[in-house]
Amino acid sequence: MAYYLRVLLVGIYFGIVLIKSDVVRWQRIHDMFLLREPYMYLVIATGIVVAGLSMALIKRANARSVDGVPIVYEPKPYHKGVIIGGAIFGMGWAITGACPGPIYAQIGAGAWPAVFTFVGAMIGLYGYAALRPRLPH
Numbered sequence: 001m002a003y004y005l006r007v008l009l010v011g012i013y014f015g016i017v018l019i020k021s022d023v024v025r026w027q028r029i030h031d032m033f034l035l036r037e038p039y040m041y042l043v044i045a046t047g048i049v050v051a052g053l054s055m056a057l058i059k060r061a062n063a064r065s066v067d068g069v070p071i072v073y074e075p076k077p078y079h080k081g082v083i084i085g086g087a088i089f090g091m092g093w094a095i096t097g098a099c100p101g102p103i104y105a106q107i108g109a110g111a112w113p114a115v116f117t118f119v120g121a122m123i124g125l126y127g128y129a130a131l132r133p134r135l136p137h
Contacts, residue, residue: 003066015105024105026097033094081136092120 018024023043032040055073057063063071093099096117098106103121106114128135 011104014101015108018102018105019109024098024102024109024111029093029097079136084136088124092124096120 021043022028023040028040031037058071059073065071089099096114098114098117100121103114103118107118
């Protein structure tokens with residue numbers, strides 16, 4: 001139970017950071033896609049740098065998961081499904097102003113139209129699961 005409480009607290013903290021940094025506001029996302037301001041690109045670039053440094057640290061330290069299993073990065077093969085999926089993801093992000101994680105932060109902050117985004121994400125999730133055998137992988 002303590003593990004789940006810690007995970008919940010980290011999630012709440014992450015949601016607060018998303019809201020306070022203004023990266024879940026629809027207008028901010030809209031301006032990014034229209035190339036009106038660099039703010040979101042700088043946030044994304046910072047995330048890429050932090051992820052790269054974290055991966056290097058994980059490899060160097062031979063880190064293990066909370067279950068004690070060694071963390072090993074195994075890149076997925078590149079194929080046309082990556083392009084198709086990325087395009088669909090990007091269109092959804094541009095229309096709704098949210099990728100999957102920030103949907104919860106938007107709802108938690110009282111942006112109730114994000115409930116429709118959440119429902120759409122769930123439809124997409126289950127639709128993908130149903131169509132997965134027929135999709136390019």
